[in-house]
Amino acid sequence: MANDKVTSAQVAALAGVSQSAVSRVFTPGASASKKTVERVRAAALELGYRPNALARGLITGRTRIIGLVVAYLDNQFYPVALELLSRALQERGYHILMFMAGNTTDKIAEVVGELMDYQVDGIITASVAMSNDLTTRCAAAGIPVVMFNRGQDDARLSEVTSDNVAGGRRAAEFLLAGGHRRIAHVMGWQGSSTGRDRAAGFSQAMRAAGVAPVAMIDGMYNRETAASVARDLFSGPDRPDAVFVGNDHMAFAVMDVLRFELGLSLPGDVSVVGYDDVPLASWPAYDLTTIRQPVRRMVDATVDALMAQIEGDGMPRKLQIDGSLIIRKSARTP
Amino acid sequence: MANDKVTSAQVAALAGVSQSAVSRVFTPGASASKKTVERVRAAALELGYRPNALARGLITGRTRIIGLVVAYLDNQFYPVALELLSRALQERGYHILMFMAGNTTDKIAEVVGELMDYQVDGIITASVAMSNDLTTRCAAAGIPVVMFNRGQDDARLSEVTSDNVAGGRRAAEFLLAGGHRRIAHVMGWQGSSTGRDRAAGFSQAMRAAGVAPVAMIDGMYNRETAASVARDLFSGPDRPDAVFVGNDHMAFAVMDVLRFELGLSLPGDVSVVGYDDVPLASWPAYDLTTIRQPVRRMVDATVDALMAQIEGDGMPRKLQIDGSLIIRKSARTP
DNA sequence: CGGGTTTTTGCAAACGAATGCAAGAAGGGG
DNA sequence: CCCCTTCTTGCATTCGTTTGCAAAAACCCG
Numbered sequence: 001m002a003n004d005k006v007t008s009a010q011v012a013a014l015a016g017v018s019q020s021a022v023s024r025v026f027t028p029g030a031s032a033s034k035k036t037v038e039r040v041r042a043a044a045l046e047l048g049y050r051p052n053a054l055a056r057g058l059i060t061g062r063t064r065i066i067g068l069v070v071a072y073l074d075n076q077f078y079p080v081a082l083e084l085l086s087r088a089l090q091e092r093g094y095h096i097l098m099f100m101a102g103n104t105t106d107k108i109a110e111v112v113g114e115l116m117d118y119q120v121d122g123i124i125t126a127s128v129a130m131s132n133d134l135t136t137r138c139a140a141a142g143i144p145v146v147m148f149n150r151g152q153d154d155a156r157l158s159e160v161t162s163d164n165v166a167g168g169r170r171a172a173e174f175l176l177a178g179g180h181r182r183i184a185h186v187m188g189w190q191g192s193s194t195g196r197d198r199a200a201g202f203s204q205a206m207r208a209a210g211v212a213p214v215a216m217i218d219g220m221y222n223r224e225t226a227a228s229v230a231r232d233l234f235s236g237p238d239r240p241d242a243v244f245v246g247n248d249h250m251a252f253a254v255m256d257v258l259r260f261e262l263g264l265s266l267p268g269d270v271s272v273v274g275y276d277d278v279p280l281a282s283w284p285a286y287d288l289t290t291i292r293q294p295v296r297r298m299v300d301a302t303v304d305a306l307m308a309q310i311e312g313d314g315m316p317r318k319l320q321i322d323g324s325l326i327i328r329k330s331a332r333t334p
Numbered sequence: 335m336a337n338d339k340v341t342s343a344q345v346a347a348l349a350g351v352s353q354s355a356v357s358r359v360f361t362p363g364a365s366a367s368k369k370t371v372e373r374v375r376a377a378a379l380e381l382g383y384r385p386n387a388l389a390r391g392l393i394t395g396r397t398r399i400i401g402l403v404v405a406y407l408d409n410q411f412y413p414v415a416l417e418l419l420s421r422a423l424q425e426r427g428y429h430i431l432m433f434m435a436g437n438t439t440d441k442i443a444e445v446v447g448e449l450m451d452y453q454v455d456g457i458i459t460a461s462v463a464m465s466n467d468l469t470t471r472c473a474a475a476g477i478p479v480v481m482f483n484r485g486q487d488d489a490r491l492s493e494v495t496s497d498n499v500a501g502g503r504r505a506a507e508f509l510l511a512g513g514h515r516r517i518a519h520v521m522g523w524q525g526s527s528t529g530r531d532r533a534a535g536f537s538q539a540m541r542a543a544g545v546a547p548v549a550m551i552d553g554m555y556n557r558e559t560a561a562s563v564a565r566d567l568f569s570g571p572d573r574p575d576a577v578f579v580g581n582d583h584m585a586f587a588v589m590d591v592l593r594f595e596l597g598l599s600l601p602g603d604v605s606v607v608g609y610d611d612v613p614l615a616s617w618p619a620y621d622l623t624t625i626r627q628p629v630r631r632m633v634d635a636t637v638d639a640l641m642a643q644i645e646g647d648g649m650p651r652k653l654q655i656d657g658s659l660i661i662r663k664s665a666r667t668p
Numbered sequence: 669c670g671g672g673t674t675t676t677t678g679c680a681a682a683c684g685a686a687t688g689c690a691a692g693a694a695g696g697g698g
Numbered sequence: 699c700c701c702c703t704t705c706t707t708g709c710a711t712t713c714g715t716t717t718g719c720a721a722a723a724a725c726c727c728g
Binding site: 339341342343353354356357358360361364367385386387388389390391392393394 | 713714715716717723724
């Protein structure tokens with residue numbers, strides 16, 4: 001049966017037609033008579049023939065491979081997104097070539113270079129920034145790029161995020177409405193647009209209410225950092241009575257420190273609000289009040305944007321998807 | 335600069351050498367004089383040339399792409415493994431083409447078929463079983479397959495697991511040593527080797543101690559199922575005083591039910607032992623006593639096995655990596 | 669400086685499929 | 699039944715590389 005490499009020529013021979021005929025049978029939208037189709041199909045089945053995607057890609061210029069660059073997977077938001085992305089693309093006949101990149105510029109450049117070697121049809125970056133130079137290279141090569149959950153001020157890039165400014169504002173307003181006046185913000189990494197936007201929204205709402213934040217400290221989207229920030233912030237004599245944390249991943253760390261190291265109760269002593277609404281946030285051990293990022297819709301938007309640019313003549317687009325506040329038990333309810 | 339498609343021929347023209355020369359400069363281990371190398375490198379840099387991986391793959395028969403098939407990512411063990419795998423392979427110049435497959439046979443077959451279309455150099459399956467037919471096809475195509483965290487009785491397949499039988503035994507022994515006599519087991523999915531092996535080890539140790547398990551129920555490696563199993567098991571009048579759960583992911587669900595629905599205290603009322611030691615297990619909100627699967631070593635072994643078969647003449651191998659018991663606070667300590 | 673070795677080089681043939689072109693087959697209408 | 703149109707088909711070229719082969723160049727040593 002299916003031996004090492006079956007080529008279209010072998011199928012052609014068996015079916016008694018030319019190699020072109022075989023190709024046409026396997027190329028959607030090419031012309032072939034009913035009889036040829038049948039004979040070729042039969043021969044292909046017998047030999048276990050499947051078209052070689054590399055050869056096809058070489059000549060058509062499309063590989064149906066999407067490059068995915070992601071910085072880390074320990075924040076649960078990303079595996080969830082990855083799973084959805086992968087499924088959505090698979091449904092449309094595309095496949096994901098995956099790369100882990102630290103968030104350093106040159107590592108990312110290296111990785112994008114390798115992606116381009118494989119002639120990917122498009123690139124999705126998750127929680128990763130593109131340097132200007134890199135964007136230029138992708139644009140020159142005609143490879144559309146869409147940034148998932150990160151924004152950047154460059155018209156050549158598509159981006160899909162939640163409305164982070166609104167989200168930050170919403171978090172602050174909720175805490176204020178709960179009667180809190182000593183509110184701190186453990187910020188998302190200030191090197192990222194999401195971190196900055198959420199912080200900006202938070203500040204905005206605080207200012208509007210005439211309340212000054214107790215502190216705004218960068219938690220780097222990192223569990224350890226967030227924990228140590230929480231320790232500093234809450235060990236002193238006049239500690240905050242509420243904290244908005246830049247994402248759920250850090251919020252869990254903060255809650256751990258508050259409850260298990262400092263013996264504080266939530267929401268009795270302190271209110272905590274997170275951002276993302278990852279699955280773990282709804283588990284009773286945390287039961288975290290948080291701003292939801294609608295992953296599913298974000299993923300759909302990402303795939304749509306990419307497909308529009310690959311298959312149609314779509315232009316880069318910037319989308320913000322609104323996320324609602326999910327009220328649970330980690331923060332006092334107004 | 336870097337225009338749409340730069341080919342080796344263009345570089346050759348600019349450098350004043352033949353196209354073959356360019357190829358040789360970019361092929362490790364090919365002969366080229368110092369002078370040629372220099373001139374070609376310079377020209378390549380100027381034009382932004384990079385070898386087309388598709389064309390290269392077409393002729394060499396190696397793509398440096400590894401197909402990865404994974405069933406789900408909601409169990410934290412897999413994202414962690416995925417990240418390590420991806421990094422390890424990247425270091426060796428390989429890349430991951432990722433596929434999500436449910437655990438249904440035909441879905442997997444479909445996915446493996448698509449993988450083969452891309453002429454992958456090897457396949458890693460994580461928490462996924464291979465049908466006999468599929469294994470045959472891969473073997474015929476000369477594509478090595480290594481199963482990560484799953485075993486199968488087929489000499490053509492490599493596999494890397496932890497020593498699940500020993501692990502299950504260890505868990506039971508630990509609970510027995512803690513003085514428990516009413517011990518239940520929420521089993522890992524019995525359709526998987528890991529689930530069966532852990533259960534077998536557990537049974538073995540119980541039998542050796544002359545203690546009959548209170549219950550052994552399949553939790554399907556699924557959070558909801560595990561939770562409802564826990565509800566049934568622990569709501570009755572004479573509930574177990576200890577439970578060994580087939581993996582951490584389910585153990586968290588069980589703990590949630592025990593503590594937050596049934597108001598039981600751990601390890602006071604009930605002892606819980608899990609399997610995997612995912613990062614979350616060490617967070618104080620769970621602080622789960624568990625059998626560690628040494629992911630890093632498992633990943634290294636996986637990559638080694640794969641490389642041996644791809645680059646050398648290695649035979650398929652079956653590896654079991656021993657994992658130790660990590661004692662935390664969810665179970666009574668002897 | 670000559671004869672023999674070793675390196676470097678270009679030529680041309682792969683790899684496996686898609687596709688423009690022109691010829692052949694089939695179909696349709698009067 | 700013939701002519702004109704529409705479908706199918708095969709031929710040959712193309713995509714961007716690697717690589718075997720043989721010629722050319724460089725090197726070495728006496």
